[in-house]
Each structure stands twice: as C-alpha cells, then as structure tokens.
Amino acid sequence: MKGLLLFILFSTLAPSVFGQSALEDRIFDENIKSLELFPQDNRLGYPVLFLDNPNALVLAFDELNRDFQQYVYTFQLCNANWIPTDLSPNEYLDGFTEAYIENYQFSKNTKVPYIHYSLTFPNRDIQFRISGNYILKVFPENQANKPIFMKRFYVTNPLCSIFGNILAPSNPALQKTSQEISFKVDISNLNSRFPSREITTQIQQNGRYDNQINQLQALSISDNILDFNLQKNNIFTAGNTFRFFDFSSLAYNSEYIYSINRNEQIDKIELLLAKERANKPYKNEVSLLGKFYIESKTYDNSDLEAEYAYVRFLLARAEPYLDADLYLLGGFDLWGLKHKLEYDFTNKVYSTSILLKQGFYSYQFALKEKNQNFVDVASIEGSHFQTPNSYVIRIYFRAPGTTYDQLVGWQEIVNYTNQVNEQI
Structure with a gap:
C-alpha cells in the first residue's frame, strides 16, 4: 500500500479547485478515454454505494500514452445540487483523504498504445462515513489543482x-x-x-x-x-429506443456498421447512414439505454487487448438545422454533449468521427439551440410512451x-x- 495523506495540500487547494459552483462529470485531459464508474458486480449499473451493504464501485479508464503516470484520487462531498459542502474531508471520510491509484497495466499488441488504470473503493485506504453526493477527482501526483477528470457518484443510507x-x-x-x-x-x-x-x-x-x-x-x-x-x-x-452499434469484432460488419477499414496505424469504422425517426411508428427494440460496454470478441482481456478505432457517425439531412447545433448524446461522453456534428452541404449529411474502444455503444442525436440549455432529442428521434x-x-x-x-x-x-x- 502506498497510502498518501496530504491534509495541508488538500485543504489549501480544494477551494481553488472546487470553488462553490456546481460540479459535474468532466474530462480535462484529452488522452483519457473509456472512463467508467460502476458497481463491482454490474458493469452497466449506476454508480451508487449503500452504507448498509458492503458493495464497492470500480473506476476504470485508459490513458493514450506509452509512459506510466502516477495518479492520486480523492473525494469531495456535495449537497443535493452538487455544490461542495463546507465539511472537511475528515468529517465524511475514514482513513486517508487521498491515495494512489495502484492498479495499472499496459495494453497488449494494440495499434493505439494505452495504459489501463483501475480502482475499487471503498478500500483499506478510504471509506465513507456519511451518505450524499460525491465527486471522485483524479490528478497527477503533487498536482491536485490539475485534475485529469471528475466523476459523480452516490453514497446512500436507505432510511426511506x-x-x-x-x-x-x-x-x-x-x-x-x-x-x-x-x-x-x-x-x-x-x-x-x-x-x-x-x-x-x-x-x-x-x-x-x-x-x-x-x-x-x-x-x-x-x-x-x-x-x-x-x-x-x-x-x-x-423519447425513443437508443440507437446502437457493436464493433466488438473488427472481422465483420455487424448490424448498423457500413464499413470497417483496417490499416496498420488505426482502424476506421463508418456507421450506416442514420435517418430522423420523428413522426415514425414506434419500433420495439432492445435498448442499452445510452450506456456502453467494452468488449473484444477476439481476445480474452478486453481491458488490455481491445483496439481503439475512429467511428464515424452520420445523419441524413436535406438542409442544416436553423439556429441549433447537432450533438451525440450518450454515456460514452458522460452525457455531456461533447461531440458536435458538422454539416456537409455537398453530401447533405451531418457527421463526426470519435475515437472509441471496441465494444457495444448506444446513443441518440440531440439538438441544442445556440445560447440555450434545453436539449431536444424528440425532434429527431421521436417520442413514444x-x-x-x-x-x-x-x-x-x-x-x-x-x-x-x-x-x-x-x-x-x-x-x-x-x-x-x-x-x-
């Protein structure tokens, strides 16, 4: 165990890092990919801990890098609206207030090299004393003011x-x-x-x-x-059933994949041209509910042997949307509307390409009016009871x-x- 106890550092830097505005899921380093936080017994479950049950959460992420970086993690308690509380870490955590992420492995024979990091908590270093909304923050050693990402999760004491x-x-x-x-x-x-x-x-x-x-x-x-x-x-x-594609195998085109271009440096995948579904009858399909699941059918250890590939998303549209931008919406980007599609006037399509790790993915298209917060999914995808x-x-x-x-x-x-x- 390489426990880390930096009370002075945390107390000094926490206000400047967290401030008093609402915190959210964010990735600050573009080399961080495939960020997941899930129950130990259910990779597709919600990130929630129960104080009356000895369950645990698993953090998993990749860094697109050949060189190992020592990372530290800590937790911030927030109120119901994700504003950091004024409690000190010692009031809501037992054990240390910070600790090293000790589990990491290098990818094996992949075209895009990466390091896979994982962490299970609560653990021998840090436990939770009270229920509430929590932020998991990960940062390089001795750089608490430069987090690489923040991720929300919940600790509940089910009294109701x-x-x-x-x-x-x-x-x-x-x-x-x-x-x-x-x-x-x-x-x-x-x-x-x-x-x-x-x-x-x-x-x-x-x-x-x-x-x-x-x-x-x-x-x-x-x-x-x-x-x-x-x-x-x-x-x-x-809303409507989430769109879905599976590239757990790169040997063939599965449903909703138009082409797979294999080359020495990086593979490229193009999805079938999508069309708007508003005003169309409901089609009963199985749904991943916006989640994703990392898997390579070719190798035994998907965490280390799954390939990264560029996936191209396309939506047919005779003309661009007026005063609104088109985004992808799904758990693979933390539901954050990070990936905007650009309109191609020649081919009459919206498109964007994203670097993703092999597996199963679900998503929807969403409109967001400029300078507005409302996210409109139904205008493109339709909505059915x-x-x-x-x-x-x-x-x-x-x-x-x-x-x-x-x-x-x-x-x-x-x-x-x-x-x-x-x-x-």
Missing part, C-alpha cells in the same frame, strides 16, 4: 422506502409521447418535523442530468407517507442544524425486463 410506477400521463395530449413517474415515500425513520423544508426529491432518466427533475413537492403528506402521485411535474418526454427507460428517484434529507444533504432514499424504476443483458 420508495414505491413507484411508470404510468401514462393523465393529460390525453401527453399519453402517447410521455411517461409519468408516480411514487410514494415512507419517511418514518427520518424524524422529520418539516418535510417540505427538510426533504429534497429528484428524478433522473437514464443517467442524464440535463433533463433531471428537481425540487419536487409532495402532493400530500399523511402518516409519514409523501405522496407524489398524479402530478404534472413528474412527467418526462419518453412504450419506450424503455430507467428512472432513479433520490430522496435527500437535511437534518436540523446541519449544512449537508444526506441521501436517504435511492430507487430505480424501469418499464422493461432484461433490456441491457439481451443486447450484449
């Missing part, structure tokens, strides 16, 4: 019971295109005297943050049961006299069975 369903909205105009999340929350174990002030409720769709519903208020409170049924604020645009989706309900409690939000309820609600497992 959540019971919910996905329903068609009561509004007839929305019943074919939207989904209503109807639920109740039992807060008997919280001893909350003023639930409307002390409890914060959020709903998230498929891991996206851009369309998350925040600050929900219960319709009624009776016998420690918060009722969130039949509310117009609980409604999401259902039947669409498979995953919703996570989170309940936060700020106890009287405290300055941080405990995560006391976490529940996933889905309207499908085995969607992800069937596709991979």
